[in-house]
Amino acid sequence: MLQLKSADDLANYLKHFRADNIVNDAEFIRKHLVPDAGTWTVLGQSYGGFCAVTYLSFAPQGLKQVLLTGGIPPIGSGCTADAVYRACFEPIIHQNEKYYRRFPQDIEIVREVVNHLAESEGGGVPLPSGGILTPRGLQTLGLSGLGSSTGFERLHYMFERVWDPVIAPGTKKQISYYFLNAFEKWLDFDTNPLYALLHESIYCQGASSRWSAHRIRAEDGGRFDAIQAAKEGRPVLFTGEMIFPWMFEEIRALRHFKDAAHLLAEKKDWPPLYDIASLNNNKVPVAAAVYYEDMYVNFKLAMETASQIAGIRLWITNEYMHSGLRDGGGQVFDHLIGMLNGKKPLF
Numbered sequence: 001m002l003q004l005k006s007a008d009d010l011a012n013y014l015k016h017f018r019a020d021n022i023v024n025d026a027e028f029i030r031k032h033l034v035p036d037a038g039t040w041t042v043l044g045q046s047y048g049g050f051c052a053v054t055y056l057s058f059a060p061q062g063l064k065q066v067l068l069t070g071g072i073p074p075i076g077s078g079c080t081a082d083a084v085y086r087a088c089f090e091p092i093i094h095q096n097e098k099y100y101r102r103f104p105q106d107i108e109i110v111r112e113v114v115n116h117l118a119e120s121e122g123g124g125v126p127l128p129s130g131g132i133l134t135p136r137g138l139q140t141l142g143l144s145g146l147g148s149s150t151g152f153e154r155l156h157y158m159f160e161r162v163w164d165p166v167i168a169p170g171t172k173k174q175i176s177y178y179f180l181n182a183f184e185k186w187l188d189f190d191t192n193p194l195y196a197l198l199h200e201s202i203y204c205q206g207a208s209s210r211w212s213a214h215r216i217r218a219e220d221g222g223r224f225d226a227i228q229a230a231k232e233g234r235p236v237l238f239t240g241e242m243i244f245p246w247m248f249e250e251i252r253a254l255r256h257f258k259d260a261a262h263l264l265a266e267k268k269d270w271p272p273l274y275d276i277a278s279l280n281n282n283k284v285p286v287a288a289a290v291y292y293e294d295m296y297v298n299f300k301l302a303m304e305t306a307s308q309i310a311g312i313r314l315w316i317t318n319e320y321m322h323s324g325l326r327d328g329g330g331q332v333f334d335h336l337i338g339m340l341n342g343k344k345p346l347f
Contacts, residue, residue, distance in 0.1 A: 014194070040062070043333075045325050072303075196251075197264060208266050217244075288306065290303070
């Protein structure tokens with residue numbers, strides 16, 4: 001993508017990478033590269049599930065069966081991003097509370113780090129790649145840290161090594177290179193910029209997102225203001241699966257894409273991703289694992305969509321989080337296959 005120097009050219013290129021064209025590509029492969037394969041069974045985890053529902057909407061003739069794991073999208077018209085983030089903030093706060101109950105010692109550590117960053121020159125400290133770590137950037141560790149089965153532990157272990165040891169008397173406390181390097185590897189935007197560039201567009205049909213997460217966060221009355229929380233002695237809340245415009249300034253790997261990101265955020269003429277009439281008349285067998293405490297795919301919104309997919313069979317569980325397919329893949333897969341094949345009874 002670095003070959004495209006114009007923000008307009010880059011935005012026009014990136015608009016082709018959503019679920020509608022992923023389905024088009026899949027159908028091309030099915031028809032022309034493996035023409036003897038016939039219809040196929042697809043497994044959609046997370047955003048893969050969003051793509052599978054798009055597949056059900058526009059090319060159900062290519063599908064034999066569909067399995068969804070933590071991947072039932074909101075399908076309302078316009079841009080559903082605002083509804084998604086309004087629904088997600090409370091579960092994110094709940095996950096923060098669970099994290100601090102498990103590791104109460106981190107309440108003070110995180111506050112201390114926030115104060116250190118806020119008081120540093122420029123409002124943050126340099127990252128190894130050339131970006132800057134700020135208090136609001138620190139909060140984005142919740143994207144992976146709060147929503148998976150091992151995320152709490154990974155996050156805690158990072159904060160165990162957040163400070164360089166002071167070995168010379170009078171030396172000022174410094175955030176460790178280990179922590180700064182781990183922060184950048186945690187986000188992985190240097191190798192996965194599409195995630196940041198197109199994240200909110202996955203909710204858009206004929207309307208723009210206008211940096212939805214950024215706007216909805218501002219409505220929250222300061223609960224997610226890290227500097228204010230640290231000053232008031234409150235636990236600093238991590239954010240969830242959200243992309244903010246300032247990330248394209250503070251994260252060096254994203255700076256080249258800043259103008260294109262703004263164009264995509266303002267784009268209004270996104271083509272449709274779902275066809276509710278088609279889903280209402282669905283004939284393809286579908287089974288879905290819906291995780292009750294899924295931080296990424298809101299349970300209530302997922303259930304609203306499920307009510308629009310004819311014949312869908314749901315396995316609702318709090319045994320797994322969003323990472324259920326990774327944590328217990330065999331059990332999850334077998335359960336869904338059993339539902340599709342009639343081996344799991346209807347309840």
